Each structure stands twice: as C-alpha cells, then as structure tokens.
Amino acid sequence: MTPDEIITKARQRYNAVGDTFFSDSELYDLIWEAEMELSMEIQCIEDTYSTSSVASQREYVKPSNCIAIKHITYDGKTLTPVNLDEDDIITGYDEDTTATGTPSNYAEWEGSIFVRPTPGEIKTIKLWFYAKPAVVVSSTALEVPEEYQIAIIDFILHNMAKKDCNENFASYNLNKWESSKIKFLAWERKKKRRNAAAHVQNLDFHIEASAII
Secondary structure, X not given: OOHHHHHHHHHHHOOOOOOOOOOHHHHHHHHHXXXXXXXXXXXXXXXXXXXXXXXXXXXXXXXXXEEEEEEEEEOOEEOEEOOHHHHHHHOOOOOOOOOEEOOOEEEEXXXXXXXEOEEOOOXXXXXXXXXXXXXXXXXXXXXXXXXXXXXXXXXXXXXXXXXXXXXXXXXXHHHXXXXXXXXXXXXXXXXXXXXXXXXXXXXXXXXXXXXXX
C-alpha cells in the first residue's frame, strides 16, 4: 500500500474525507510513527550496508537507520559478535594493541562496530541489520512488510479518534493495533527461528562435506 492509500482508507473509515481537522501532513507523520513502533518492537525492516575497511582502523560507524545488527562479514567471512569484556580477554587486556590481521569478531559501542584483529588491508565489511523507517511523504514506499501495512490504518484511526475526543473508538482501534502487533511479533519470531535452523543445517552440511574431503 502507498501512504496515500492508507490515508484514504483511514479517512473513509472515520468519515473524514476532505476534513481539514486531520491534515495529510499529520497523517503521514502517524504512518511514520506506526512504522517506527513496528520496527522497534518487532524488528521487521531488514537492510544491508557495505563499506571498505581501512588499514589499521578498528572502528566503523553503523548506518544511522540501524536498530540492531543481525550479521556481519569481512571479505565474505562471518564475524563473531563479542562483548567488550570478551574483547579484553582476546587482546590480553591491551585495548590499544596495534596488531593487525584478518578480523574474526566484532564488538558494538555507541553507534559503532569495532573489529578485531584490526584490519591490515582494504576489504569489504558488510552488515545485515534491522532498520528504522525513513520519514513518510506521499511518494514514500513503506518499509514494513506489506502484510503488516493494513494494520497501520488502526493506528491512524486510534489517533484520529483521540484527537477528536472519541475515546471509545480510540480504545477500540488501539486494541486492534496492539493485537496485530502481538501477531506480527509471533510471526517474526517464527520466521527468525526458521532462518536460524536453515543456517545450522547448512553449516552441518559443510562440516560433513569437509570431513568427507
């Protein structure tokens, strides 16, 4: 659905077609708020980002729309996530070590990732991550999955009714919105478990294959 299609349906359901009490600009903002709520609570917007490593540089800034990292590779090879305590153990508690090599793990802190060992050459670092939505205008392509977009109408209707002091209708649509989020969260968790299982099966295959070779 497009933002304008969602707004049209919301106005029709609220009998507010052409009603200037609810501006299109206000409704675009509500669409963005709904997408933001979905992205933060159920992590349903997926994105990727690639950058080049710099010799002797550990720190790389995450994309500004990144909520949470799912996977990182360096030169096509998976990096293992570690926390800062584990990084201390890896370096023998020498955080400022200048030793370089091929990174095998990464840690996160304050909007950046820190790879270890420090790269010694230029290679591609690729991130798979869960993202925040862009600001919504008329021409914006919605970023939450298509099957979730129809529920955004309930979020808009809740806020329209709340602004109109129509508390019963506001509560009705809020309950619909919250129920939809519960269903979406369950689906996302199921999907992620299935993806994880597929990854493990694939890994097992490669281990068995390498043993045969």
